[in-house]
Amino acid sequence: MNEILLAIIQPVLLLLAAPLFSGVSRVLRAKMHTRRGPSVFQDYYDLIKLFKREDVRTRDSGAPFRIMPVLFLATVLLLAMGVPMITRFCPIPALGDFIVVVYLLALPRFFFALSSIDSSGSYPGVGGIRELLASSLIEPSMIIALFAVAIATGCSNIGDMGNALATLSFTSPIAMVVAAFAFCIACYMELGKLPYDVAEAEQELQEGPLAEYSGPSLAMIKLAMSLKQIIVISMVLAIFFPFGSAVDMAPASLALGLLAFLVKMSIVFTVCALIENTVVRVRFKLLSQHTWMVVGCSVLSLAFLVMGI
């Protein structure tokens, strides 16, 4: 019963807190730019303003363009119910299976690309194609790395994987380190931050798929994108860095779990801000060279696993 309650509270809290996380990102970015920067609450103001605005669509756009924002937000909320954050176990175990998680991430991406082609703009069209290509380059390495972990720990649930890794009940430690490395990089690419924000590249494609969206639709997409970033990071934390998360539903351990989650989250956000503000965007043509390295690493982890080291 308590788990169900957590599964409901978790996405709601996350929805409310997501703009704060992206606001913190913006402040960190401004500091590195030596700008004063906006308030940490700026993203709340932006979203409120967008929700008040009129929703404008291009004349030639159809159903995929209309349903994408809702579908995107709904899917990430569903994900937020399943991924362990302050707890070590999944609030709804059925949603915590790694294959479910990875494909729930793929579903909105597919619609994201579809809607950008449907929007009949040329920049969104190019952005949509880039998004599809980038995901087909990144997805395999995520799956392979998690597959290696699943075999080593003997379970396919994210929470159980994390628990097994934390309690050292798994085989092939070197394979796990390599898998963790590959998965972290794949997830960083998945975040869509610089240098890998090829689909929305502002200077190249004028925000690509987002270019034709406005008002509440744009607000929903922005919200969903910052939620998705938190979920992807939580997934990394839950599997490979589950330290401090609550093992049971006792209030004290939940509070400690929350604290640990916030600390880990802010560390990750700072590291991400450091990376994204000190690099030049990768040339889209060269993206595959970067992803090959990651695919290579995850295959290596699988090889180590087979060798048993």
Added chain:
Amino acid sequence: MSKRGGNKDKRCGSTHVEVIRRQFHGALVSEEWQSEEQVTMTIRADSVPDVVQFLYYRRGGWLSVVVGNDERPINGNFALYYVLSMEEVDRCICVIRSEISPEAGAFPSVAARVPACVWGEREVRDMFGLTPIGLPDERRLVLPDDWPEGLYPLRKDSMDYRHRPELAADLENYEFLNRAEPGTTTVIPMGPLHITSDEPGHFRLFVEGEHIVDADYRMFYVHRGMEKVAETRMTYDSVPFLADRICGICGCAHSVAYAESVENSQGIAVPERAQVIRSILLEVERLHSHLLNLGLVCHFCGFDTGFMHFFRVREKAMDLAEMLTGARKTYGLNLIGGVRRDILADQSMKTIAMLAELRRETEQLVEALLSTANFESRTAGIGILDPAVARDYSPVGPTVRGSGFARDTRFDHPFDGYKRTDKVARVHDGCDVKSRTLVRVEEFFDSLDMIQSWLENTPSGPILNESWEYKPHRFAVGFTEAPRGEDLHWSMTGDNQKCYRWRAKASTYSNWPVLRSMLRGNTIADAAVIVGSIDPCYSCTDRVTVVDIGKKSQVVITKQELEDYCRDRSRSPLSGRG
């Protein structure tokens, strides 16, 4: 045309005149020197393509600008001036002049032989209604698509500068060129307003997937008609202040170029101190312009941190300009015959201190930029400007210097303070965005050196020469090396101290035509950084949102409303709304 006195064989350009006289029998009608380094040869109209081609390809000439002039009130004909900068043997400015009778109204096009003339001849066609026979590209260049046929703005008898003609069409019917097979490419429009250019220019990228097969563009959306205004309502000595306003960055380069064109035509000796002050201001302009472009290169590559830091440092260069001129922009300093404001001893001390600061900070930033991840892969080998294309189209500034040609007006035809420097043009031969960026970096540090040495050895004396007499109907060329390349102004004085004709060629005008070949073969991702690498200069315009804070209402004025208001000047979009 009368020859001025003096020993003509000692003058620059006399060998070119001799060769033309020898090789093209009967083509040379007369020659005249405007200054020691400038010669204008009047050539029979039908020999012009041969002569220009000969000087361009055989004698090391580069085309600066094509000037059309309505000289019917003076001698009954139109005149065309092809301004060539001779940069190999016998360096000088060589102007090929030809007269075209109003009855004929046509002239043989040079553009088929020397591609660099394409824009110039298209502009002459638009503005004077003279037909270049055999011009490869017959689209309009300067006039908008909806401008009526048969109205040529720069003819002296055509129209008042306030005249707003009835529009001929509502359609934008400019034809963009695409050499790919029809149906094989997709169009990606960049502009008229694009997020990375922030100024109006319409690019069409013809792409296959991400790959740019061909590109074309339409410019002159915000043509301000400055030349017409200067001719009709300004005196020759007020034009420098208008010339300042041509550019928001390199205004001083334009007013120096204009002032020198008048000084050359009137034979005014500018005091040495004024010359050095002009050069210092030109180099200060280069400092902040190059920092701007380095920042923008970062921005186009998606490295906003670099962009912000370059702008932080650039602010110091702006402070420098403010201290020396009284304003952040180096505006309003030039007069015919000198400058308005002296540089005082304590200003010069402070400037030297600020130069050291700028040098230190920029060195750090450039080092950081060059070692930033992915910077190399985004700029090396991108936006190749083939040296052969460059030779054909005469681009200027870091654009051409990044392709291995040491073209720099400051050192090819030393003027002002540049006579007293031992610096040489900076060249890289990678032909790509990276080379152009590195040229800018090196020039930045050269500018710091030059400013410092001039400040330490400024000649003393007056800063303005006022003892000269105004002579009408004299023309000459004035030029400077703006941060983006050569700015060249051609001016002719008129009766009643009016400016009879003023042709201002901004540096980017020479660089646009090569952009098409630079974009080909790259990807959409590179388009912004390639366009940015020529450091383009447009002019600004925007539509308007009116917000009434009192009534909490918000009205967006549509393009249609603005257009209607521009046409009939009644029913202001603002009336009754605020």
